[in-house]
Amino acid sequence: MSFTNHRKMQLYGALLLLPAALLLTTFAYLPTVTTVINSLFLPGFRGAPTEFVGLENYQVLFDDPTFWKVSRNNLIYAVGTIPTSIALALGMALFVNGKLRGRGFVRMAYFTPTILPMIAAANIWMFFYAPQIGLFNKLLGMLGFSGVNWLGDPSVALSSVIVMSVWKEAGFFMIFYLAALQSMPPELKEAADLEGTSRWSFFWRVTFPLLMPTTLFVLINALINSVRVVDHLFILTKGGPNNATNLLLYYVYENAFSFFDRTTAATITVVILVVLAVVATLKFTILDRRTHYQ
Amino acid sequence: MNTITALRSRYTSTLSLETVAAWLLAIIWIFPLLYAFWAAFHPSEFMVNFSLFAPLTLENFTNAWSQAPFGRYYLNTFALVTGVVIGQFIVCTLAAFAFARFPIPGKNVLFMLVLIQLFVFPEVLIVENYRIASELGLINTITGIGLPYVASALGIFLLRQTFKTIPRELEDAARIEGCNWLEILWKVYVPLAKPTYLAYGLVSISHHWNNFIWPLVVTNSVESRPLTVGLGVFSAPETGVNWATVSAATLLSIAPLLIAFLLFQRQFVQSFLRAGIR
Numbered sequence: 001m002s003f004t005n006h007r008k009m010q011l012y013g014a015l016l017l018l019p020a021a022l023l024l025t026t027f028a029y030l031p032t033v034t035t036v037i038n039s040l041f042l043p044g045f046r047g048a049p050t051e052f053v054g055l056e057n058y059q060v061l062f063d064d065p066t067f068w069k070v071s072r073n074n075l076i077y078a079v080g081t082i083p084t085s086i087a088l089a090l091g092m093a094l095f096v097n098g099k100l101r102g103r104g105f106v107r108m109a110y111f112t113p114t115i116l117p118m119i120a121a122a123n124i125w126m127f128f129y130a131p132q133i134g135l136f137n138k139l140l141g142m143l144g145f146s147g148v149n150w151l152g153d154p155s156v157a158l159s160s161v162i163v164m165s166v167w168k169e170a171g172f173f174m175i176f177y178l179a180a181l182q183s184m185p186p187e188l189k190e191a192a193d194l195e196g197t198s199r200w201s202f203f204w205r206v207t208f209p210l211l212m213p214t215t216l217f218v219l220i221n222a223l224i225n226s227v228r229v230v231d232h233l234f235i236l237t238k239g240g241p242n243n244a245t246n247l248l249l250y251y252v253y254e255n256a257f258s259f260f261d262r263t264t265a266a267t268i269t270v271v272i273l274v275v276l277a278v279v280a281t282l283k284f285t286i287l288d289r290r291t292h293y294q
Numbered sequence: 295m296n297t298i299t300a301l302r303s304r305y306t307s308t309l310s311l312e313t314v315a316a317w318l319l320a321i322i323w324i325f326p327l328l329y330a331f332w333a334a335f336h337p338s339e340f341m342v343n344f345s346l347f348a349p350l351t352l353e354n355f356t357n358a359w360s361q362a363p364f365g366r367y368y369l370n371t372f373a374l375v376t377g378v379v380i381g382q383f384i385v386c387t388l389a390a391f392a393f394a395r396f397p398i399p400g401k402n403v404l405f406m407l408v409l410i411q412l413f414v415f416p417e418v419l420i421v422e423n424y425r426i427a428s429e430l431g432l433i434n435t436i437t438g439i440g441l442p443y444v445a446s447a448l449g450i451f452l453l454r455q456t457f458k459t460i461p462r463e464l465e466d467a468a469r470i471e472g473c474n475w476l477e478i479l480w481k482v483y484v485p486l487a488k489p490t491y492l493a494y495g496l497v498s499i500s501h502h503w504n505n506f507i508w509p510l511v512v513t514n515s516v517e518s519r520p521l522t523v524g525l526g527v528f529s530a531p532e533t534g535v536n537w538a539t540v541s542a543a544t545l546l547s548i549a550p551l552l553i554a555f556l557l558f559q560r561q562f563v564q565s566f567l568r569a570g571i572r
Contacts, residue, residue, distance in 0.1 A: 006397060012475060013396025020389035020408070023445035028411050031422030038422075088319075095316035102317070108559060109320035112327060115555045115562070116548055117504035117522045123529050123544045124326045127333065127537060135329070171323065172566070179567050221570075228415055231506040234526055249418065249507075256421040257511065265421045276413045 032273065038266035057267045067268070069243050070251045073158060077247055078226040080162035081169065086218055088170040090211070093177030094203075107178075110171040118168060122235035125164045129236070151237050154244035161236055161245050168232075169225065173218045180214040181207070220283045227272055248272050330541045338538035354542035358528075361535065363516050364546055367524035370436060374509075374520050375502050378440040379495055386449030386494075391479050393450065394457035395465075405454075411447035417508045424511055434518050439509045443502065448569060449494055456490040457483050493565035500562070503551050521547040 039057050044050030061067050096107045113121060128135045129150035137147030150160040184207070192202045230250040233239055239246035239254065246254070248268060256265035334355065340348040358364065392398060393405055416423055423442055424433075432438030460483060468478045484491075506522045513519045519527070525547045529540045555562050 009396055010398060013392040013398040016388040016392035016396065017398065017404070019385045020445040020450060023385065023441070024408065024411060024447075026426060027416055027423055027442035027445070028414055028419070029407075031419040031426060032414060034422050034425075035419060092316075092319065095312065095319070098312070100313055100316055106316050106320040107563075108556075109324035111559075111563060112324060112552075112555070114566070115500060115551060116327070117506065117525075119504075119506050119522045119526050120544045120548050121326070123525065123540060124330045126529075127329065127541070128326070167323065167326070175563055175566050176570055217570075224413060228418060231522075234506070234510070235529065249420075253420060253507065253511070256424070262421060269419065269421065272418055273414065276418065280410070280413045 035266045035269050035273070038263060039270045041263070043263050057263055061264065061267045061271075066243055066246075067251070070246045070248055071271075073243075073245065074227065074247045076158060077162060077165070078223065080159070081165045081226060082219065082222040084162075085166045085170040085173060085222065086215065088166065089173030089218065090177050090215075092170060092174040093181055094207075096174075097178060097181045110174050112171065113168045114172040114175075116168070118229060118231035119235060121164065121168050122232040125167075125232075126235060129160055151245075152241055154241050157237055157241060157244045161232065164232060164236070165229075169222065173222070176214050176218055177211065180211055184210060216286060220279060223279050224276065227275055248275075330544055333538050333541040334545045336538070338536045354538045355546065357539045358535075358543035358546060361539065362524060362528045362543065364521075364524065364543070366516055367519060367521045367547070368550075370518060371503060371520040371522075374436050374440055375499050377436065378443055378502050379498050381440065381444040382446050382449050382498060383491065383495070385444050386446055386453055387479070387484065389445070389450045390453030390457055391483060393454045408447050408450055411445075412451075416442035420508065420511055423508070427512055432512070434513055434515055436518050436520075438512045439505075439518070439520065440502070442508070446498070449498070452490050452494050452569060453487060456487040460486050490568070492561065493568040496558075496562055496565035497569040500551060500555075 040052060040054060042051040042053050042057075092110045096103055096110070100106060126134075131137060131147060131149045131152060134147075134150070136150060140147055148156060151157050188206055189202070192206065197205075227248055230247050230253070233245060233247065233250045237245040239250050249272065252265045252268045252272070255261045255268065335350050335352070336348045337351055337353070389408070393401065393408075398404065427433055427438045427442075430438075432441065464482050464486075465478055468482050473481060503520075504522060505520075506526065509520050510523045510526065513523055516524075525543055528535065528543050535543075
C-alpha cells in the first residue's frame with residue numbers, strides 16, 4: 001500500500017467515524033466533563049456555574065444524611081437483587097436446560113418479564129402491593145393475618161421494590177446461563193455418569209466452576225442495572241416513604257428536576273460515574289482475562 | 295439389578311420433583327401478567343373478588359382509550375423506535391466499518407472510548423443531557439428522545455466483531471469489479487452481517503419501546519410522549535383512574551411488543567444472547 005493511499009484510507013476511516021464521534025461527544029463525553037465541572041462550582045445566575053469551590057460540594061453532599069441514606073438504600077438494593085436474581089437465573093437455566101415437560105412454556109414464562117417495560121411491570125405489581133385491596137393483603141387476610149403496607153411502611157418498602165426487581169431481572173440473566181450450559185461439552189456429563197458422580201457434586205464441582213465467566217458477566221450487568229434502572233420508583237414509591245426506597249439515580253432526578261438543585265445533582269452524578277468506572281475496570285481487567293471477549 | 299431399578303426410580307423421582315419446582319416457578323413468574331389480563335378483561339369490581347364466572351368485558355379498554363391519547367402514544371413510540379433503529383444502523387455501521395477495516399491512528403484508544411458508553415448511559419448523565427437537548431432545541435421532540443442513543447457502543451461493537459470475521463477476499467473481489475468503499479460496505483459487509491442487524495435491531499427495539507426515564511424528562515406533552523411515559527402519567531395514583539382501567543392501559547402499551555415476542559420468541563431470546571455476549 002502506497003503512502004498516499006494509506007493517508008487516504010486514514011482520512012476515509014476518520015470520516016466514517018465522524019457521525020458517531022460527534023454524537024458520542026455531544027451526549028456522553030461533553031456531559032461527563034461538564035458534570036464534573038459543575039460539581040466543582042457554585043451556581044450563579046440562571047444556574048450557570050460561577051464560583052469555583054473545589055471539593056466543597058462533595059463536603060456538603062457527604063454531610064447530607066439523605067445522601068447516605070440513599071447510598072445505603074442503593075447498596076441494600078444491589079445486595080438484595082443481585083445474588084437472588086443470579087441464583088434464580090441459574091436455577092431457571094438448569095430447569096429448562098434439562099428434559100422437562102412443557103419446556104417451551106416454562107422458558108417463555110421465565111423470560112416474559114424481560115420484555116415488559118419496567119413501568120408496566122411496576123403498574124402490575126401495584127395491584128399486589130396495594131394496602132386495602134391488593135392481592136398480597138387479601139391472601140394474608142384469608143390466612144387470618146393482618147395486612148402489611150408493602151410500599152408505605154418504611155421498614156418493608158425497599159424489600160417490596162427489591163422483590164419486583166428480582167422478578168423482572170432473573171429471566172434475563174437466565175438466558176446467559178442457558179447459553180453457557182448448552183455450550184458445555186456433553187462428554188463431561190457422560191464421564192461423570194460413568195463414575196457414578198451424584199448430580200449434586202457434578203453441579204458443584206463441574207458445572208458451577210465452568211459457569212464462572214457467565215456469573216461474572218451477569219454480575220457486571222446486574223451491578224450496572226442496580227444504579228441505572230430506577231423506572232419502577234416512579235410508579236411504586238417515588239422514593240418514599242421518607243426516602244426509604246430512594247436510589248442514587250432517582251435522587252439525581254429529584255435534585256435536578258424537583259428541587260432544581262443542579263449542583264447537588266451533578267455531584268451525585270459524579271459519585272455514580274465513579275461507581276460505574278470501578279465496575280468498568282472490574283469488567284475490563286477480570287472479565288477480559290476470562291476469554292469472554294473476542 | 296435391584297440397585298439399578300432403585301437408582302433409576304430415584305432418578306426419575308428427582309426429575310419429577312424438578313419438574314414440579316420448575317413449573318411452580320414458571321407459574322409464579324407468569325402470574326403477574328396473567329393477573330393483569332384477568333383484571334383488564336373483567337369489570338373492576340371483580341379485580342379483588344376473584345370469581346371464575348365473572349363476566350368478560352372490553353369496557354376497561356374503551357375507558358383507557360378514551361381517557362388518554364393512546365393512539366398518539368403508539369404513533370410516537372413507532373416513530374421513535376423506527377427512527378432510533380435506522381439511525382443506529384447507519385451511524386454504527388459506518389463506525390464499525392472504520393474500526394474493522396481502516397488504519398486510524400490511535401484506533402484502540404478510540405475504540406475503548408466508544409466502549410465507555412456501555413457503562414455511561416445517556417440516562418446517567420440525565421441532567422447535562424437535558425441541558426444539551428434544550429440548547430439544541432430538542433426538548434419535547436421525538437428526535438430529542440432518540441438522538442442520545444443513536445451512536446450506540448453496543449451496536450458499534452457487535453457490527454465491528456461481525457465485520458472482522460468477513461474474509462478480505464470478498465472485499466478484493468468487489469474492488470476488482472470497480473466498487474468504491476461505500477459500495478463495498480453496502481454490497482459485501484452489510485448483507486453478510488444480516489443476523490447481527492436482526493439481533494441488535496430486536497434488542498434495540500425492545501429497549502427503546504420500554505425506555506422511560508430519559509423520555510420522561512425530555513417530553514412534556516402528548517405530541518411527543520411515547521407509550522411508557524404516557525402510561526406512567528396515566529396510572530399515577532393522583533389521576534384517580536380505577537385499576538381495571540389501568541391494567542387495560544398497561545396491556546395496551548405492552549401488546550405490540552408482547553405479541554411480537556410470542557411470535558418470534560426464539561429470535562428474541564437469541565438476539566438478547568448475541569447482544570449480551572460482549
